[in-house]
Amino acid sequence: MAVQKPSIPKGTRDFTPVEMVKRNFIFETIKSVFQRFGYLPIETPAMENLSSLLGKYGEEGDKLLFKILNSGDYLSKVSGEISNTESNKLALEICEKGLRYDLTVPFARFVVQNLNEITFPFKRYQIQPVWRADRPQKGRYREFYQCDVDVIGSNSLLNEVELIQIIDKVFQSLKIGTVIKMNNRKILLGIAEMIGEPEKFIDITVAIDKLEKIGIDKVKEELLSRGINESAIEKLKPVFDLKGSNKDKINDLKKIISSSEVGLKGIQEVETILGYFDKLTINTDLELDLTLARGLNYYTGAIFEVKAKDVEIGSICGGGRYDDLTGVFGLKDVSGVGVSFGADRIYDVMEQLNIFPTEIVSSTKVMFVNFGEKEEMYCLPLLQKLRENGVNAEIFPEPAKMKKQMSYANNKNIPFVVLVGENEMSQGFLTVKNMISGEQSEIKFEELLNRVL
Amino acid sequence: MAVQKPSIPKGTRDFTPVEMVKRNFIFETIKSVFQRFGYLPIETPAMENLSSLLGKYGEEGDKLLFKILNSGDYLSKVSGEISNTESNKLALEICEKGLRYDLTVPFARFVVQNLNEITFPFKRYQIQPVWRADRPQKGRYREFYQCDVDVIGSNSLLNEVELIQIIDKVFQSLKIGTVIKMNNRKILLGIAEMIGEPEKFIDITVAIDKLEKIGIDKVKEELLSRGINESAIEKLKPVFDLKGSNKDKINDLKKIISSSEVGLKGIQEVETILGYFDKLTINTDLELDLTLARGLNYYTGAIFEVKAKDVEIGSICGGGRYDDLTGVFGLKDVSGVGVSFGADRIYDVMEQLNIFPTEIVSSTKVMFVNFGEKEEMYCLPLLQKLRENGVNAEIFPEPAKMKKQMSYANNKNIPFVVLVGENEMSQGFLTVKNMISGEQSEIKFEELLNRVL
Numbered sequence: 001m002a003v004q005k006p007s008i009p010k011g012t013r014d015f016t017p018v019e020m021v022k023r024n025f026i027f028e029t030i031k032s033v034f035q036r037f038g039y040l041p042i043e044t045p046a047m048e049n050l051s052s053l054l055g056k057y058g059e060e061g062d063k064l065l066f067k068i069l070n071s072g073d074y075l076s077k078v079s080g081e082i083s084n085t086e087s088n089k090l091a092l093e094i095c096e097k098g099l100r101y102d103l104t105v106p107f108a109r110f111v112v113q114n115l116n117e118i119t120f121p122f123k124r125y126q127i128q129p130v131w132r133a134d135r136p137q138k139g140r141y142r143e144f145y146q147c148d149v150d151v152i153g154s155n156s157l158l159n160e161v162e163l164i165q166i167i168d169k170v171f172q173s174l175k176i177g178t179v180i181k182m183n184n185r186k187i188l189l190g191i192a193e194m195i196g197e198p199e200k201f202i203d204i205t206v207a208i209d210k211l212e213k214i215g216i217d218k219v220k221e222e223l224l225s226r227g228i229n230e231s232a233i234e235k236l237k238p239v240f241d242l243k244g245s246n247k248d249k250i251n252d253l254k255k256i257i258s259s260s261e262v263g264l265k266g267i268q269e270v271e272t273i274l275g276y277f278d279k280l281t282i283n284t285d286l287e288l289d290l291t292l293a294r295g296l297n298y299y300t301g302a303i304f305e306v307k308a309k310d311v312e313i314g315s316i317c318g319g320g321r322y323d324d325l326t327g328v329f330g331l332k333d334v335s336g337v338g339v340s341f342g343a344d345r346i347y348d349v350m351e352q353l354n355i356f357p358t359e360i361v362s363s364t365k366v367m368f369v370n371f372g373e374k375e376e377m378y379c380l381p382l383l384q385k386l387r388e389n390g391v392n393a394e395i396f397p398e399p400a401k402m403k404k405q406m407s408y409a410n411n412k413n414i415p416f417v418v419l420v421g422e423n424e425m426s427q428g429f430l431t432v433k434n435m436i437s438g439e440q441s442e443i444k445f446e447e448l449l450n451r452v453l
Numbered sequence: 454m455a456v457q458k459p460s461i462p463k464g465t466r467d468f469t470p471v472e473m474v475k476r477n478f479i480f481e482t483i484k485s486v487f488q489r490f491g492y493l494p495i496e497t498p499a500m501e502n503l504s505s506l507l508g509k510y511g512e513e514g515d516k517l518l519f520k521i522l523n524s525g526d527y528l529s530k531v532s533g534e535i536s537n538t539e540s541n542k543l544a545l546e547i548c549e550k551g552l553r554y555d556l557t558v559p560f561a562r563f564v565v566q567n568l569n570e571i572t573f574p575f576k577r578y579q580i581q582p583v584w585r586a587d588r589p590q591k592g593r594y595r596e597f598y599q600c601d602v603d604v605i606g607s608n609s610l611l612n613e614v615e616l617i618q619i620i621d622k623v624f625q626s627l628k629i630g631t632v633i634k635m636n637n638r639k640i641l642l643g644i645a646e647m648i649g650e651p652e653k654f655i656d657i658t659v660a661i662d663k664l665e666k667i668g669i670d671k672v673k674e675e676l677l678s679r680g681i682n683e684s685a686i687e688k689l690k691p692v693f694d695l696k697g698s699n700k701d702k703i704n705d706l707k708k709i710i711s712s713s714e715v716g717l718k719g720i721q722e723v724e725t726i727l728g729y730f731d732k733l734t735i736n737t738d739l740e741l742d743l744t745l746a747r748g749l750n751y752y753t754g755a756i757f758e759v760k761a762k763d764v765e766i767g768s769i770c771g772g773g774r775y776d777d778l779t780g781v782f783g784l785k786d787v788s789g790v791g792v793s794f795g796a797d798r799i800y801d802v803m804e805q806l807n808i809f810p811t812e813i814v815s816s817t818k819v820m821f822v823n824f825g826e827k828e829e830m831y832c833l834p835l836l837q838k839l840r841e842n843g844v845n846a847e848i849f850p851e852p853a854k855m856k857k858q859m860s861y862a863n864n865k866n867i868p869f870v871v872l873v874g875e876n877e878m879s880q881g882f883l884t885v886k887n888m889i890s891g892e893q894s895e896i897k898f899e900e901l902l903n904r905v906l
Contacts, residue, residue: 045596
């Protein structure tokens with residue numbers, strides 16, 4: 001076999017042990033908070049039927065789906081000559097499966113397909129990779145993990161409150177200072193009614209969603225290009241100008257959209273959610289941001305986005321309430337609400353702030369140096385005792401040069417190295433080197449056990 | 454959008470919370486043992502370049518790879534008319550990526566590609582799904598998890614010894630009674646030399662590998678059909694007839710293949726490995742099985758297979774030493790050894806033996822019944838206190854009928870349900886129902902905390 005230069009598809013990544021340990025720290029933290037609030041894990045296959053995926057993410061999304069070629073003689077279904085422009089049509093004939101694009105559509109499919117196995121309200125979390133054939137760039141990958149937490153089958157706003165508590169607890173545990181921005185799609189609909197363009201609701205949310213990225217003038221341009229007239233756009237100004245505390249904003253907004261029933265309903269939802277936090281303390285700032293829109297069409301109530309305070313980066317968590325996610329799979333009128341944590345961005349934030357706990361980088365606590373057969377036989381039962389006491393420990397597998405063994409321990413961030421030679425064996429003690437302080441001491445095995453437990 | 458019947462590709466599975474919790478128990482047990490022995494986690498992308506995968510698993514394997522259609526205008530590279538028989542050729546032109554088929558080839562690719570980031574000997578574990586377009590059947594899936602543990606860059610047989618200890622510890626922790634069967638490919642090569650057919654080594658191992666499945670007569674037929682003559686096959690008989698303890702078998706075998714240098718080297722390796730266990734205790738039977746062959750061509754030394762004692766099922770773990778896995782990616786002469794745990798079969802064994810610990814099925818420990826707004830507001834701070842003390846707890850999100858709330862708690866196996874109404878609020882106690890015993894008691898919050906901590 002010819003020698004190949006090893007490589008991986010663009011936009012994908014290997015994770016080395018150092019990265020894995022940090023990523024697992026994030027995943028485990030998020031998981032334990034999810035469980036603390038009564039959420040349970042599910043997993044779905046990496047591959048879904050293409051029919052489950054197509055049309056769910058808009059035209060652009062369809063293009064970004066990874067399609068899997070049918071096994072066997074996949075061309076037998078295709079007849080006639082094939083022109084280059086027929087690629088898309090042909091893909092549908094030769095591909096029946098595609099890779100998961102997010103965790104939301106598979107979740108909706110899961111709920112309907114496993115209806116007999118689940119109890120409503122169904123509180124689930126799901127931490128799995130998703131794939132998008134997007135143009136790879138800094139911080140954007142073609143394979144990345146999502147950490148989703150949703151409750152489906154309950155209209156209660158208490159669910160929104162709990163999700164805010166979950167967000168608060170996750171970022172407090174990770175020691176990332178954040179702001180939670182909240183809005184409500186009903187308020188946005190109210191605003192669309194107020195400016196006289198209710199049927200342009202989606203266009204308005206899509207444009208407003210870009211406010212932070214492109215600025216107010218470009219948003220106005222976009223609104224114009226989407227067919228909203230200048231006088232209507234002018235009416236948006238007071239909304240963009242809202243200032244002060246959440247309560248100030250709410251009071252002003254009530255006047256602005258007083259004529260919109262749905263808008264007032266949205267305000268009432270926001271007030272109810274905020275009301276809970278008069279009694280419940282959280283550490284994160286919770287800010288009503290009336291320019292927050294979130295692009296996805298399926299949101300119908302509260303929407304959330306979380307920003308890191310000390311790092312310039314997009315949102316690190318987001319979500320909201322949706323009222324008919326499972327409808328397309330045949331289950332109507334089931335409301336849900338959920339948020340998704342962006343593990344990759346959270347990783348980047350923690351790297352930039354240098355706040356990964358130092359103690360997580362080491363997996364092995366004790367390494368025995370290997371001096372040869374006799375010493376090995378002396379050390380192995382000690383090693384076994386350490387492991388039986390729950391201590392991660394290893395012995396270098398061969399009597400290599402001292403320098404090589406020590407640099408192995410260094411590279412693996414192993415804090416304690418044990419040296420056992422003739423002297424130690426005959427007198428029954430161990431020479432233990434603390435790799436952090438450099439200090440070397442001659443101690444009994446029981447003393448070592450005490451130090452590392 | 455038309456309503457779709459939810460379904461998933463054949464051979465794939467959803468995992469419900471109940472299954473996930475059990476599966477995670479297996480994964481966490483395996484992981485903690487791996488870490489106990491100094492192994493570190495890595496992950497590789499689900500997609501590899503097709504060129505990394507093709508030709509690595511034999512002709513049959515090539516057919517079983519899931520190929521991913523190139524994004525965009527994938528047909529632009531293909532010219533001319535396409536006939537049905539050109540499917541395979543075309544797949545290579547329109548697909549550059551494929552889904553991971555196992556964890557071994559990606560590991561070899563990883564080692565060569567990340568050479569600067571790793572320290573040899575490199576002890577890694579990897580727990581990720583793999584995909585094979587195999588015909589799905591009972592217990593065989595198209596997506597399934599592998600749990601691989603390998604050390605690469607060390608010839609020392611101590612690594613084999615540690616892997617045996619790892620196997621022992623994993624199945625002891627899972628409470629599965631097992632037998633570890635061990636052999637050595639050098640011994641098999643010695644046997645091939647002894648019967649005068651060294652160049653038919655691969656044919657002989659492939660045939661012997663089927664011994665347990667198809668019986669000795671069919672194996673003889675297969676050997677004949679692979680061009681090994683009757684007198685040579687006759688010479689195999691004493692090998693198949695070896696009986697007694699490991700030491701008995703070794704002594705008899707030494708005589709049988711005394712003329713084969715490589716065979717004697719294999720025996721010596723086996724003796725060395727077994728020698729370690731004169732001093733180190735394990736709970737699992739370790740049995741030299743000279744008919745164990747393992748089909749994969751890349752093994753060159755020790756080979757292992759683990760059988761569950763009380764369940765009729767194939768091997769639940771297997772592996773061995775390989776001497777040139779990274780050669781195809783340009784890194785020559787690096788020896789490694791590793792084993793792979795079959796999570797799905799282990800799951801089936803544990804289900805059949807009904808040995809999943811009962812305490813793992815519940816994730817939430819305490820549920821508050823929801824009686825309405827006022828009671829909710831009274832309970833939420835208590836709930837928060839429970840969570841701050843590390844107790845998984847939830848409140849039913851809306852004041853639904855009592856029956857619905859209790860059946861939710863039942864379905865989720867929640868052991869404690871707390872009821873707080875007018876009485877409880879005014880007098881400052883909680884009514885707590887133990888869902889297992891049915892017993893109901895009126896206690897203070899601190900008492901509840903004590904019970905559930």
